[in-house]
Amino acid sequence: MAYSVEQIRAAERSVLAQVPDGALMAKAARAVATRALDLLGFGYGARAVLLVGAGDNGGDALYAGADLRRRGVSVEAVLAVPDRVHPAALAAFRACGGRVVELADVSRADVIIDGLVGIGASGPLRDNLVPVVRRAAELPAPVLAIDVPSGVDPDTGAVAGEAVHAAVTVCPGGLKPGLLVGEGRVRAGRVELVDIGLGPALADAQPALRRLTDRDLATMLPRPEPGDDKYTRGVVGVVAGSAEYPGAAQLAVGSARLGGVGAVRYAGYAYVEVSRAHPDVLVSDTVALAGRVQAWTIGPGLGRDDHARASLRAVLDSDVPVLIDADGLNLLAEDGALAQLLRERSAPSVLTPHDREFERLFGPIGTDRVAAARRAADRVGAVVLLKGFATVIAAPSSGPVFVNGTGTPELATAGSGDVLSGLIGSLLAAGLEPALAAAVGAHLHGRAGERAAQTGPVTAPDLLGELPGVIAELR
Numbered sequence: 163m164a165y166s167v168e169q170i171r172a173a174e175r176s177v178l179a180q181v182p183d184g185a186l187m188a189k190a191a192r193a194v195a196t197r198a199l200d201l202l203g204f205g206y207g208a209r210a211v212l213l214v215g216a217g218d219n220g221g222d223a224l225y226a227g228a229d230l231r232r233r234g235v236s237v238e239a240v241l242a243v244p245d246r247v248h249p250a251a252l253a254a255f256r257a258c259g260g261r262v263v264e265l266a267d268v269s270r271a272d273v274i275i276d277g278l279v280g281i282g283a284s285g286p287l288r289d290n291l292v293p294v295v296r297r298a299a300e301l302p303a304p305v306l307a308i309d310v311p312s313g314v315d316p317d318t319g320a321v322a323g324e325a326v327h328a329a330v331t332v333c334p335g336g337l338k339p340g341l342l343v344g345e346g347r348v349r350a351g352r353v354e355l356v357d358i359g360l361g362p363a364l365a366d367a368q369p370a371l372r373r374l375t376d377r378d379l380a381t382m383l384p385r386p387e388p389g390d391d392k393y394t395r396g397v398v399g400v401v402a403g404s405a406e407y408p409g410a411a412q413l414a415v416g417s418a419r420l421g422g423v424g425a426v427r428y429a430g431y432a433y434v435e436v437s438r439a440h441p442d443v444l445v446s447d448t449v450a451l452a453g454r455v456q457a458w459t460i461g462p463g464l465g466r467d468d469h470a471r472a473s474l475r476a477v478l479d480s481d482v483p484v485l486i487d488a489d490g491l492n493l494l495a496e497d498g499a500l501a502q503l504l505r506e507r508s509a510p511s512v513l514t515p516h517d518r519e520f521e522r523l524f525g526p527i528g529t530d531r532v533a534a535a536r537r538a539a540d541r542v543g544a545v546v547l548l549k550g551f552a553t554v555i556a557a558p559s560s561g562p563v564f565v566n567g568t569g570t571p572e573l574a575t576a577g578s579g580d581v582l583s584g585l586i587g588s589l590l591a592a593g594l595e596p597a598l599a600a601a602v603g604a605h606l607h608g609r610a611g612e613r614a615a616q617t618g619p620v621t622a623p624d625l626l627g628e629l630p631g632v633i634a635e636l637r
């Protein structure tokens with residue numbers, strides 16, 4: 163769960179009113195110091211350098227520095243805004259033997275603690291802090307960021323100028339969306355949440371972002387009950403592939419077989435190839451002849467000819483959930499009548515665009531991927547899954563927004579998206595609520611990619627090979 167800066171501030175206000183002055187900061191600083199010692203692996207003889215900004219983020223750094231001093235670490239502080247420093251924290255730091263140095267005098271560090279700006283940040287990192295961030299990047303030491311890597315927008319993850327690249331981000335109170343999405347996810351490194359007692363104050367807030375865990379999936383993944391037959395488990399229909407791209411059909415059908423349904427129906431031109439690759443799949447060449455399904459996946463490798471258009475019209479006309487990917491999305495972008503059909507559907511729809519497909523349909527994404535996905539979802543009344551290093555899934559009408567936490571850059575490979583769309587279609591047919599089906603599918607897909615990457619470069623068929631193991635492990 164991640165909470166907006168506004169929500170965190172509100173929670174802090176209500177807790178601050180009930181605890182002694184400085185108690186929250188002391189907890190945050192202690193956690194930072196402990197984590198810094200873990201990174202150092204030793205205390206005596208090690209050197210930590212603090213980058214100290216003008217606000218409480220800098221205060222956290224100075225108190226953490228004082229803590230580290232007490233544990234034998236030599237600590238130097240660079241005051242980035244010398245005339246504005248948390249006074250009590252600076253006094254505590256100095257009292258423990260901490261030294262204030264000029265940026266130019268920093269020559270060695272075993273760990274760098276970034277306390278330049280936290281949730282008080284607004285806009286791109288200001289010019290006065292840029293040299294400090296650049297110098298830190300030149301030093302070979304790992305950076306521990308407090309709350310957010312300075313330069314990353316805490317709410318959106320956008321980086322508009324210079325920003326810290328952290329190995330670890332220690333986040334007191336609650337995760338901020340900017341650590342989980344966009345460039346912020348890359349800059350934050352490993353994110354560690356520290357409990358400073360805000361939990362009860364956040365309990366009633368609707369999280370700005372949700373991220374599923376392996377544990378969540380254990381209870382969500384469909385599994386057959388003793389009384390089930392292949393139809394009661396759900397049947398998914400897949401419309402994918404073409405004479406040019408039969409492989410996309412094989413991949414989407416391949417993953418659709420693994421998402422918890424009892425049967426897969428295929429409708430399209432690649433039925434010979436699909437039947438040969440997956441003998442259990444019921445094949446036909448048109449949607450009309452396919453038979454009853456509980457959800458459709460349409461689009462991968464489909465092409466944009468009249469047959470593709472007619473297929474999309476037919477599934478949009480159905481009263482079951484529909485997942486639309488790839489050429490299905492391109493058809494929506496170029497054919498206003500199909501787009502109109504999508505908006506008028508009463509059954510749920512899920513769109514799974516990558517950036518270019520998204521922009522063709524909805525215009526520029528901008529720097530706030532969550533807001534972009536949310537706007538798009540509202541516009542078409544569908545769940546929108548925006549692919550990326552951290553895939554975002556937004557439900558329409560102020561429903562939940564998920565961000566995916568699994569995966570590897572190796573997943574940027576041909577056919578990877580076909581596997582994802584078949585899988586989510588299958589989860590929809592098995593009865594998962596649409597946004598959840600998309601989030602669960604993305605999570606599984608990412609885990610399959612991680613496993614495949616352990617043994618070398620990843621191809622889409624590898625993902626099909628890994629999915630059963632991933633699902634077995636999570637169930």
Ligand SMILES: NC(=O)C1=CN([C@@H]2O[C@H](COP(=O)(O)OP(=O)(O)OC[C@H]3O[C@@H](n4cnc5c(N)ncnc54)[C@H](O)[C@@H]3O)[C@@H](O)[C@H]2O)[C@@H](O)CC1
Nearest residue numbers: 186187216217218219279280281282283284286287288309
């Ligand atoms: N409020 C609380 O209860 C707690 C706050 N804590 C810490 O306090 C931080 C928030 O402290 P503050 O509200 O003082 O804010 P920050 O310390 O995050 O930043 C405020 C300062 O940064 C400057 N600033 C803003 N945007 C900037 C930009 N783009 N470039 C350069 N400088 C910029 C502001 O002028 C101001 O001087 C949290 O991130 C966390 O680290 C923790 O100690 C836990 C408890």
Ligand SMILES: [K+]
Nearest residue numbers: 276279310312
């Ligand atoms: K910071």
